[in-house]
Amino acid sequence: MADHSLRLPSSTFRAVLNLGPMRAAKLPLPLGFVKPVLDAEWDEDTLTSGVYVHFEDGELHLECTDKGVDYHYHTDDGESSDTSPWSKKETATLLEWAVLLAMDVFERMPELDDDIEEAAAWQEDGLPIYVCETEPVSLELLEVEIEGEMLTLPWLGSGTVANEHTDGDNHPIVLLWNPAGAEPDRPIARAWLDPATDEPTAEAIPGVDWNAVGMSADDVVEWVEGIYLNHHVLADPASEIMRAALERMGGVEGLPE
Incomplete structure (x- = not known):
């Protein structure tokens, strides 16, 4: 969280x-x-x-x-x-x-x-x-x-990231990572609005090489929760x-x- x-x-x-x-x-x-x-x-x-x-x-x-x-x-x-x-x-x-x-x-x-x-x-x-x-x-x-808003740092991992809405309940988004102009972008985390708390929650997507991403899974999850709050909740x-x-x-x- x-x-x-x-x-x-x-x-x-x-x-x-x-x-x-x-x-x-x-x-x-x-x-x-x-x-x-x-x-x-x-x-x-x-x-x-x-x-x-x-x-x-x-x-x-x-x-x-x-x-x-x-x-x-x-x-x-x-x-x-x-x-x-x-x-x-x-x-x-x-x-x-x-x-x-x-x-x-x-x-x-x-x-x-x-x-x-x-x-x-x-x-x-x-x-x-x-x-x-x-x-x-x-x-x-x-x-x-x-x-x-939540104070969030710029993306500190490798490559670039973007987020986009995806299908599903509770307004989910997926965090897309691109290491160096590769095609296509790779999903590395997802976030959604917890219906019980009305707070953002997120999880890492299995199978990601976090060393290549340049940030740990926990840090990425915390980062995308802040992005979700600022841009998709408030x-x-x-x-x-x-x-x-x-x-x-x-x-x-x-x-x-």
Whole structure:
């Protein structure tokens, strides 16, 4: 298991952003609904914004262009569906809120996406606050908790390594090693998320010549656990800032999770 004494402390980052009129914040979610997990993206090629609303029992995906809003659902097992997983009344209330949120997001794109990427860069540079450049307009102060990463050294073995997702449960990755331009890369370790602890765990792949790799199997396992935590478990700062912005725009900050 990775040494958590090497993990940086979490920190609070502040971002001052133009979130537009926030019309969706004035509307309620269906009675009894908890805080959704929200995400959004901007497609520069099609000039389309996407908003993703995730609950444990289903999802609502919306795409907005200057021609309007399209949407579809996903069931709790991730399958796309034209049929809502919620009751007719709940769906009507949810759609009224979500369509307005999608329109609010579209009106702020791509500027909001650019501001959030810039804010994330400031956070990664160690700055505690970001303020967007804007004409005189109402701004929102967001306070975002950024989880600390694991301190990891560069790869100290021979050759080069890369990691990629592989098939299987619990989001597994495989660590690929290449000694000196050889083909193909060789798998030397695998890592996944332990469902019992929500912590990364890893194991060495049998049959590897660790002398050739230049690191022991134990050291490689510890190294890949840190890489897995940083790049496959912790949300990146841009995603955390975007989620905070969407929660403010949707008026769901105070809802139970």
